[in-house]
Amino acid sequence: xxxxxxxxxxxxxxxxxxxxxxxxxxxxxxxxxxxxxxxxxxxxxxxxxxxxxxxxxxxxxxxxxxxxxxxxxxxxxxxxxxxxxxxxxxxxxxxxxxxxxxxxxxxxxxxxxxxxxxxxxxxxxxxxxxxxxxxxxxxxxxxxxxxxxxxxxxxxxxxxxxxxxxxxxxxxxxxxxxxxxxxxxxxxxxxxxxxxxxxxxxxxxxxxxxxxxxxxxxxxxxxxxxxxxxxxxxxxxxxxxxxxxxxxxxxxxxxxxxxxxxxxxxxxxxxxxxxxxxxxxxxxxxxxxxxxxxxxxxxxxxxxxxxxxxxxxxxxxxxxxxxxxxxxxxxxxxxxxxxxxxxxxxxxxxxxxxxxxxxxxxxxxxxxxxxxxxxxxxxxxxxxxxxxxxxxxxxxxxxxxxxxxxxxxxxxxxxxxxxxxxxxxxxxxxxxxxxxxxxx
Amino acid sequence: xxxxxxxxxxxxxxxxxxxxxxxxxxxxxxxxxxxxxxxxxxxxxxxxxxxxxxxxxxxxxxxxxxxxxxxxxxxxxxxxxxxxxxxxxxxxxxxxxxxxxxxxxxxxxxxxxxxxxxxxxxxxxxxxxxxxxxxxxxxxxxxxxxxxxxxxxxxxxxxxxxxxxxxxxxxxxxxxxxxxxxxxxxxxxxxxxxxxxxxxxxxxxxxxxxxxxxxxxxxxxxxxxxxxxxxxxxxxxxxxxxxxxxxxxxxxx
Numbered sequence: 001x002x003x004x005x006x007x008x009x010x011x012x013x014x015x016x017x018x019x020x021x022x023x024x025x026x027x028x029x030x031x032x033x034x035x036x037x038x039x040x041x042x043x044x045x046x047x048x049x050x051x052x053x054x055x056x057x058x059x060x061x062x063x064x065x066x067x068x069x070x071x072x073x074x075x076x077x078x079x080x081x082x083x084x085x086x087x088x089x090x091x092x093x094x095x096x097x098x099x100x101x102x103x104x105x106x107x108x109x110x111x112x113x114x115x116x117x118x119x120x121x122x123x124x125x126x127x128x129x130x131x132x133x134x135x136x137x138x139x140x141x142x143x144x145x146x147x148x149x150x151x152x153x154x155x156x157x158x159x160x161x162x163x164x165x166x167x168x169x170x171x172x173x174x175x176x177x178x179x180x181x182x183x184x185x186x187x188x189x190x191x192x193x194x195x196x197x198x199x200x201x202x203x204x205x206x207x208x209x210x211x212x213x214x215x216x217x218x219x220x221x222x223x224x225x226x227x228x229x230x231x232x233x234x235x236x237x238x239x240x241x242x243x244x245x246x247x248x249x250x251x252x253x254x255x256x257x258x259x260x261x262x263x264x265x266x267x268x269x270x271x272x273x274x275x276x277x278x279x280x281x282x283x284x285x286x287x288x289x290x291x292x293x294x295x296x297x298x299x300x301x302x303x304x305x306x307x308x309x310x311x312x313x314x315x316x317x318x319x320x321x322x323x324x325x326x327x328x329x330x331x332x333x334x335x336x337x338x339x340x341x342x343x344x345x346x347x348x349x350x351x352x353x354x355x356x357x358x359x360x361x362x363x364x365x366x367x368x369x370x371x372x373x374x375x376x377x378x379x380x381x382x383x384x385x386x387x388x389x390x391x392x393x394x395x396x397x398x399x400x401x402x403x404x405x406x407x408x409x410x411x412x413x414x415x416x417x418x419x420x421x422x423x424x425x426x427x428x429x430x431x432x433x434x435x436x437x438x439x440x
Numbered sequence: 441x442x443x444x445x446x447x448x449x450x451x452x453x454x455x456x457x458x459x460x461x462x463x464x465x466x467x468x469x470x471x472x473x474x475x476x477x478x479x480x481x482x483x484x485x486x487x488x489x490x491x492x493x494x495x496x497x498x499x500x501x502x503x504x505x506x507x508x509x510x511x512x513x514x515x516x517x518x519x520x521x522x523x524x525x526x527x528x529x530x531x532x533x534x535x536x537x538x539x540x541x542x543x544x545x546x547x548x549x550x551x552x553x554x555x556x557x558x559x560x561x562x563x564x565x566x567x568x569x570x571x572x573x574x575x576x577x578x579x580x581x582x583x584x585x586x587x588x589x590x591x592x593x594x595x596x597x598x599x600x601x602x603x604x605x606x607x608x609x610x611x612x613x614x615x616x617x618x619x620x621x622x623x624x625x626x627x628x629x630x631x632x633x634x635x636x637x638x639x640x641x642x643x644x645x646x647x648x649x650x651x652x653x654x655x656x657x658x659x660x661x662x663x664x665x666x667x668x669x670x671x672x673x674x675x676x677x678x679x680x681x682x683x684x685x686x687x688x689x690x691x692x693x
Contacts, residue, residue: 187464233660255641
């Protein structure tokens, strides 16, 4: 693969540059040229370019971004809104956070172009409250953009006005769900809304609203600059373009790797120096804890929407968490399940009560109590949550459980026969390995 | 009663939004920055400004985990114990800090002369998994911690020494941090690097090997995406999107 560009830095290309978060550095590297180009384009042509590029939402679900924009009813007399979902909270997901810290202007530029395309005059960036320095950087980037005339009234003489509000959340995983996010942005408890109506028709303040992930919006300037054909020259047949792959856990060098969709985990692990020395991969999440687990059988599958769906899982946020053979899968899954229970908003019964029961059942198995029939009970509980809860949180809660029972049933049973966990948790820590990790 | 300047700032936050109730989350952050927690007075004031009931404000304040009803210490220390960080050592770090500070989860160290106070809490995933195990001090990143390094950090904080985020600025107090979350910048934006080393690994490898994104004249097949909402939903990752799109189309008919 010598001639192939295995990694394709676009969003990450400025991250190593001194003071990359400032406007002068961003502009010196070509920043805001796409905005100027976009302002000379017909708004529908911008939407068409994003549609043609094949860009699919980078927040997990993979819905085509341009199509989402085209759902905004332009004959609706109400104001239109763009809301950026920067509530990055899916366990394992850590791509938007470094992006906004190092390159907040590529997000702001994307916000302006996208808002212009959908005819929004107000946009919001909803950032989770627990990443303070990221919030500082985005606040400053927005202020710099106003001072430079990229935001405000009559942007660069185009007659187009846009205001951007940076909004800090307050700690709630559920607000990553787009309608719960809107509730938070309206000053309410973050509980998902029943759909339809969809946000495109009745979103923020019951007005037409587009909600996109940070990485989706940050990809827009490059599509405008180089064109839809350029973007679609990367990736696979139905999963176009580049994306940031986040490797964490028991690899030699955890980190961010920006590559065309369709790269394999084997390639990514090789780039990161392999699994930590003396250990082997046991299980991994392709896109956060809500995407069903995979194992070392799945190293050569393309990491794109179709490849992951074919293996019964999802590409999600490309949050690849890798665990080696020292890790107890029951402990890992129990901890995720406790997370879903804690974060369930309480609005619907299957999720509120179901996640509670999942924790009870799993915790007993982890302690070595109960019988093998409890595994079937767990799967039955999962069946009663999946597809029956109000939003995808409930679905996500079942993913690690059902997939881990599928691949590691024996390990669950071992807890029952062993009277508790047969593995030593100290062995899976960074310092518990006999060999020191080079990247630590 | 809250100070007049605070009331004016709360009104200023509400005025940032097309509908003022949208200001409630940052307003509650500001209340915490002044009061050290969400107080009944803070709730009353927000309710008056937004012309909603105190019960409605309370309902919001109790939903989000960053809002505290008990007083928070000078510093808020959070240890990620979601699966990945826990496995990599977060559980050990959290246990060690509980023992060292002699507090339980979401508790604050006792006042001691000449010592700053710390509130300890275990956290869910804080979006820094490539730096596991992760600790947060006033929501600033303290990356790649060990039990020993975490003890050093809290000891320095208690002693009033200056502590700097491993990938960010000098640590301010929890109340000062809450003020930034309310939308009032503190001038520390230019401190710290653009990115930590883990964030740069892919970029460094690409630079070393001469890998880049394609040139501007690269051309791929376009227009491959589905032409209908239903088709897009079927290809999207959630069965839920599919069901809902069908519901919408049924509703549209």
